[in-house]
Amino acid sequence: MTTEARLRIAIQKSGRLSDDTMALLKRCGLKLNVADRRLLAHVANMPIDIMRVRSSDIPGLVMDGVCDLGIVGDNTLEESALERQLMGNNYQYEKNTGLNFGSCRLSLAMPDEFNYTGIESLQGLRFATTYPQLLSRWAKANNLDMEFCLLKGSVEVAPRVGIADGICDLVSTGATLEANGLKEVETIFTSRASLIQKTDALCESKQSILDTLLPRIQGVMKAKESKYIMLHAPKDKIEQVSALMPGKETPTILPLAGRDDLVAVHVVATETFFWETMEALNALGCNSILVMPIEKMMG
Missing domain, CATH: 3.40.190.10 (Periplasmic binding protein-like II)
Known part of the structure; x- marks a missing residue:
């Protein structure tokens, strides 16, 4: 009988990064069965195991190949790498991506x-x-x-x-x-918090799991930093309105039923949307300006 390969991720059981890490995994769609005293938590809907340990143990677990991935603060990671190097132990790892919490x-x-x-x-x-x-x-x-x-x-x-x-x-x-x-x-x-990976190549099945998980993590992070903006704008002021929109996304322009003078403008803003910008848009004749959080993004 062949045992299914399961990706193993080490995270902080309790402490500064714990709540944000659990929130990230849940927003990525992972259904976790977590019991307070259990070291290993199984993801019900993906072949992933979550090892819940002390923050200081995470770098070593990844560097020694016990876990495939780890979510840990750069301060703990760098301190551990320097200490392991001094002691002649393996201190190699790959930083997969920086995360937007734990600063x-x-x-x-x-x-x-x-x-x-x-x-x-x-x-x-x-x-x-x-x-x-x-x-x-x-x-x-x-x-x-x-x-x-x-x-x-x-x-x-x-x-x-x-x-x-x-x-x-x-x-x-x-x-x-x-x-x-x-x-x-x-x-x-x-x-800040980082997602790190062991240096040994993952087997094909584990790599496939990671290839599914990574875009979700990146989508959650991008969504956290972005806002969805909707407003009604004068049709003859579209150029000025577009110039005020934060970020590099091109606004979507939609017709409004029964109105020839106004259009609906939708855009994803990846930069801060200030009150001053809303006031400037209002001064151009825009109304119904809505700024909403985004839960998930992809692409």
Whole structure:
């Protein structure tokens, strides 16, 4: 009896990327049977298994070929690759595509009272971090001698309790730094979620599954960044109206029943559609201007 080949994807079980990753998979049409304590979740309508693990385990699972794909933050991916390279382990992978969630930055932060005058003022200081490899690489590139203190959690309290002079940690809004009397002084790495793939070629059946899944992922991401715009426009102002439309898509022009002076204009906008643009369209005589989210896109 031949066992059906199933594509295996490693994702974060809980944490910063977990909810967005699950939402992406569901919007791609994957029907997941997820139980909180189960490591492996089976997709009911496609030959795909989802391995739910700690974020730090995902790069290694893909690099070692245990999983075919992984969704992980660039910060975790790069830190893991540097660490595995240092230890002589396989650190090769392919970045399939960047995803449009999980954006953050790895930054150096100092107590508010610290007199920061440039990176040279960090010379010889001690930093608490969960990312020693990324920090070490940055320090070396900038000819800085730094001491590192490895902490897996509560990095922000390190200066206050005298463990370190400053910290190197992930920053999204900066609110946590401010709450702990810290100020951001340097960004050393920017990150977002990425879909990564093992370097070994997939078998034909797994590649076929991936060829179906990838356009769905790309369609969901494109839809998230796009809006569908509909409006009624004066027929003699179509050129000016088209020029105001964001993005590179050509508008669709449709006749309106019983109206010779107005036409319907439909367009997909892949750029931000501002209130000022709507006001400019209204000033040209446009009305019934609707800006709507898009759930899925293809092509």
